[in-house]
Amino acid sequence: MRKSIQLTTLFTGLIIFCAGCAPSTFVMGRSAGWKTIELTDNLVGQYETAWQKTVDTIAKDHDIEMLDKDSGYLRTSWTYGISGGTFNRYRGRLTIKFTDIEKPNKLEVKTDAQWLSNPSAGVWQQGFDSLLDRDVYTALSGRLGRTVAPE
Numbered sequence: 001m002r003k004s005i006q007l008t009t010l011f012t013g014l015i016i017f018c019a020g021c022a023p024s025t026f027v028m029g030r031s032a033g034w035k036t037i038e039l040t041d042n043l044v045g046q047y048e049t050a051w052q053k054t055v056d057t058i059a060k061d062h063d064i065e066m067l068d069k070d071s072g073y074l075r076t077s078w079t080y081g082i083s084g085g086t087f088n089r090y091r092g093r094l095t096i097k098f099t100d101i102e103k104p105n106k107l108e109v110k111t112d113a114q115w116l117s118n119p120s121a122g123v124w125q126q127g128f129d130s131l132l133d134r135d136v137y138t139a140l141s142g143r144l145g146r147t148v149a150p151e
Contacts, residue, residue: 022115023085025131032128034108035137039145045103047072050144054096054107057143062094072098072107082113083131089116092132096140107144111136 022028043050051069058064058076065077074096081087092113098104113129116122 022117022125023083023090023129025083025129026085026090026113026115026127027130028115028125028127030127032111032133034110035133036106036108037137037141037145038106039104043144044105047098047101047104050104050107051098051101053143054140057139058094058096061139065093070101072101072104078114083129085115085129089119090114092129094132094136107140109136109140 039046039050043053051072055064055067055074058074062076062079064074066073066075068074076093076095078091078093080091082090082092090113092111094109094111096107096109098107111128111133113127113132114124115127117125
């Protein structure tokens, strides 16, 4: 009977501990950095079309917080519960910019993630989510072009 109580206590403690863990896809303390997607030949120089495809692709899964077509800048609001993380403790967002809106040939994308490591103090740990990062680049590359290996 005593062994059963010890196992139950250990199991309960493990569940409580893991509930406070960031998802395994969270890379804490690092930025994903800017990644480049080269536009396909039919989109090179076609800013209106490339911009609209970008907005349409992102708006399917994210709420857009800031949008400035004249400068080629888009940022989403924080999406909570990304990659299966605890809804109120894990969030991600993305930023997109066209470096040239006159004759675009590429766009740059960056993802950010935050883990609420200390809810009572409101302390967010900075980083990125490898799954969100991959999914965003896959979606945009599929609609607009191809991913370029980082330099």
